[in-house]
Amino acid sequence: MEVPASPVASVNSASHTRSEIHYVDLLAERRQTSDLRWAVRNWKSRGNYKYGTPMSRKEIFDRVMHSDRVVYTVNQLVKEGCDEKKLVTEVDEILEQMGHTQELSIIRQFAFVLPKVMKRIYGKVWINEDGIEKLRTTLTETPVILLPTHRSYADFLLVSYIAYHFNLPLPVIAAGMDFMSMAVIGEKLRGSGAFYIRRSFMDNPLYWAVFQEYVQTIVERTGTPLEFFLEGTRSRSGKSLPPKIGLLGCVSESWLRGRLPDVAIVPISISYERTLEEKLYAYELLGIPKPPESTSGLLKAARILKENYGDIFIHVGDAVSVRGFLGPRVDRHLSAAIPSHLAPLTKGELCACESLGYHMLRRIQQGAVTSIWSVMCIRLLQTLSTGQWSLPYDTLVQDTSWLVRILTKIGAVIATEGEVEESVERSLSIHHDVARKGEDGRVHIQKLHFQPPAAKQPTSKKILFGEDTVRPAVTSLVLQYYVNQAIHHLVRPALVAVALTSLHTTGPPTVETLKSRFEFLRVLFGYDFIFETNAEGRDFMEGLSVLTWAGAASLVQDHVHLIQGGGHLFTTLLHLLAPFTLTYAATARTLALQEWADNGKLVVAVQRNVESYLNQGVGQYSALSLDSIRHAIRALVKIGGATRTASNGESAELRGERQHLNTVLEALNEPPLSPVLRHKL
Template sequence: MAEQSRNAWISKDDPKLVSARQKDMFEDILEDRRHSSDLRYSLKTRDVTTFKLNKPRVPLQIKEHVMKSDRVNFAIDQTCLDTKLPREEIVAEAMSILDEMAHNLRTGAVRGFAFFLIKVMKSLYRRIYVNVDGIQKIRGLIKEYPILLMPSHRSYMDFLLMSYVFYNYDLPLPVIAAAMDFMGMKFFGWLLRNSGAFYIRRSFGEDHLYWAIFTEYVQCQICNGDNPIEFYVEGTRSRTAKSYTPKFGMLSAALEPYFKSHIPDIIVVPVSISYDRILEESLYAYELLGVPKPKESTSGLLKARKILEENFGNIHIVFGQPISIRKYSEGLVDRSLHNLAPRYIASLTNQEQDLIKKLGHHMVLTQQKHMVVSPWSLMASVLMQSQGGVSLRQLGKEVEWVKRQASNLGAYCDWPASESAESVLRANLKLHENIVRVSQEDVVELVRVAPPAHAKATDAMMITAGQHLMLSLYRNHILHVFVRPAMIAISVNTCNEERLSIDDLYTKYTFLENLLCKDFVFIPGNTKADFELALLTLTHTCGVVMENNEVVIAKSTNKHTTFYSHMFEPFLLGYWILCQYLLSNHPNVAGKPLAKTQKNLVKEAQMLTARLLQEGVVKHYEMLSLDMMNNGLHALYSMGGVSKERRDGVVYMYPNMRQLSTITDYLAKFVDVPPLPSVSINLHSKTITVNAKL
């Protein structure tokens, strides 16, 4: 694929120097706002397109519909039978749940919110680019079908941006599934609710009444086409700038009306939001290290207003190709199977559940496909492999090389083609001067990052790890581009034989995919196709040599395979240390491996990693990430290396020594592992006892 540039014709991508609003297929929606009245804009007359079958109603009428629905009344009756409580008490509980959940979308609040948002956006960002063709497709479809919006979720700004974009283009504002965290914020919780946010619990468990109210509330708005419904298929914000594996609860509830023939079709729109600089970068880094995030509050928001003085660069918002569920499911599901069952009883066939899982993965991968790669992400991928610093000149050469590789693999790189590489680098170094600096000798190096106030971190290792994790956020933004070719490159780069058969290579690829399946998103059942495409890419563009269905190792080991291998080395080495920690756990009195909670296991593994970093045994500070440890533990569980058991409602985990030993030994073939003594850890005293000198 030819190298791509989003703004090849712009000599300087700076609002002060460029007056044009368009850039390739994008439009900057902040440009006009910088030259006209914000108040007039927030009070403008909006000619909003609506769904053709919509019967206008206010939020109170939606709540009345939910309480009168067969689904909710059936759930109330069942709850009465289960709890032996009077119906009036359960009805009151249902009303309380609905009042807590429901939005109260009001035009006055929306206009006030629009005025506030414009001020914030203009202060924080230089440009907000939107692909206009995506907006026009939505405008045409919104008249005919209910719309589900599924944005990527890397920042709190995501749902504000979506509302702002829809307000700007005179589209009906989406109602947004929001976490309960925001509800407790004085004034802002009220403002969000009145601007279309409806609050849902993070977990419903076995609360059938809550499930029924939530499902009916979502579905009645889909069927009536009141507003587009926006939710995050990943379930929560990504603290790592990598996509999370999809969650299916909300998606199942949203698509059930189609499967049960309440409506003829639903349109699903994937949305990719790419940030030059993430607002929460410092908070994320320390949260990954185990520092609890500060509770969402109005006072905290006001204290954070000093960030309005900082520059967070550009945002690119890409609305992907809308997907018709009717066409997507054609020949895959049989809707007539629901004809004889009451429609208010939640039930999906195995075919429908499989389709939902397939669609969820498709949504996440489509979001990744349309992510815009900034120069800083390319720079971060080089800097993460040059922790001692790198000259600006060498950085430029390496970044140009990485840009070519990313473009060849299908990434969209937002690189001003008419600017010199040095000017692009310096502009991005300036944007991220809180992380890196250029010395007098023109060496790019990390700077000491002050931890956020709530972290209260004075430990030097914690601060250093925070620096590296902040940088890794931006490297992570492009890892999905490289992960499949890299899994082959790792196998090639670490092979000790002269040749590697394609069957053995596929076995290694499958092992790595299983190991990395929680850190990266792979479509279940698509392993073989992914492998073949990745191998084809490497042989055509990366110098991997195949002869007689074998990889010739000496001819294939090159800069591509080495760079790709090093990109993912922290993950493999981090998993290996986790395995070693689990294998070192002392048995209980019965001689079996000691079971511990997941939280304790990952915390103790993090403590071991910290000790190894202190001793210089390993060098990747991002291995201290609790997210990486958690993902590794879940992957080991899916591979049979770890088991779970539940005691008094608490889940405990323990290693299956034989299987875990096999996994650990095989993993060691893919990464240079350090000599590691047996280790015991006492979490309560926060000490590490090493049985031999490191």
């Protein structure tokens, strides 16, 4: 059968070289043959770990129950006064709630249903076949951890479907409790390999012990690939979230404590041309009542089967060796004489695991395919920020073509079919509810917000903003969601641009001065964007080199000069970060107003502050995003812009430190705080 040609161009860049990548469409064969016959075929995995031992659910439970770690934890709790029988019963209950099964009959059901749904709503599901064969080889040699991106509920069984399609070992999947509570589906997911864990349990030593032993038994004994989402939850903003290192540290411990010679971690980048939950995410980020459909209702709604959600791109990256990454960063000999169940990860080991988490997220970003729509949204959002709801079609095509050339030179992989204009036309047809080409030759951005019926609004919530704010904000956040899928390619030159703008008022800065300001901004935005540990110098040079080869800046006698105001690229980069700089500036000013005992009230106050800027004509409505506001608060606390204080037995309050906050505002090229009296609310 002829395989459809991949729409992804090859990329060669100064920073790294990727030879031509061949993608195949997983649905091509499914459109020509029987789904039922394919699902019930004689299936056998090829690529099982050569030292793995298959274990039943009961065998896994028995091993966990009688493990040194769980026995020791139970004994310690008994010494503290707990009842042993109740503790043993609790372990049984945890395992029953947590434990997975892998029933081929259930997996076949999903193998039959999933292609039928995907063929209705997606055009093609592209995957790099060479990555699959590399993964198969790795699976036979060492235990494997699969780390896919998490942007949609559609991610959950996609990796399992790929494994079934290519006859790879089926993964065991870490899932949150919210999946388990779904009627019927919860047990079906368990039967396909999902095991359920609580969202938070670090303060429960017994649950933590059972969890660790369960995960490590899967990895160390069975050799079954383990899949989990490094970010912990779906990203509502389209950007990568900071890594959660609980599971990553747990699997790394198997090597750190010498129980495995190595563990391989495989990044899997999943890129959706159109995300099922795009509008729902916009409402969630505003913190206003959701439209009548919930997320589960969205996935059940028959109307999605009538929509075109474009293509999915899946890139299976090269495996990263835990031994190779952590080896130079830790000293395993320090805990060699201690029984492994009595040797929790040290602070240094946890820091090394966090570095590994950031490294894996960068690998996932580098493997992601960027859609033309994401590039178009950069220009569409820039237009909306000026208060305009349309722009000439020819301008959109011209600017998209220019940005594609820039991104390709930087090292991005852009999904194009034919000429850029053809891809723009196709994207407008897929995203017709967001932007449409009119008969007047202009592209019209659509107003996506509608007023939900009052009777259906939750009584515990109310809309915080007026319609004049909500209407452009919903559309802006949908556009921002897709901009954020490409922003990691441009954030380094954009931060250099912001740093250069804030310093250039006093003349061209030296390279060292510019680098210092860049590093400060890099820390400040460290929760909103992914930066690898100890890579400040590399990131700075990467960002500065983009500005120099693009002709926006030049180096003259160790000073960095803007060339004619920086030009089109420089302006675009500043616009790209404008919503984030507004959010952080508004957060700094809000923190300076008073002492905050309630974090929720602080977040709402920041949104109100941002809205006041919007009412003055600033068009960056995506600055209202709750994600960025929470990240800004965390970042300002981290750098000393705010401190937590407690007095007279009261709960801790957050107090802004004006000197540090003014430093932040200066770096953002914002006016300093005005002298006002602080008050307490």
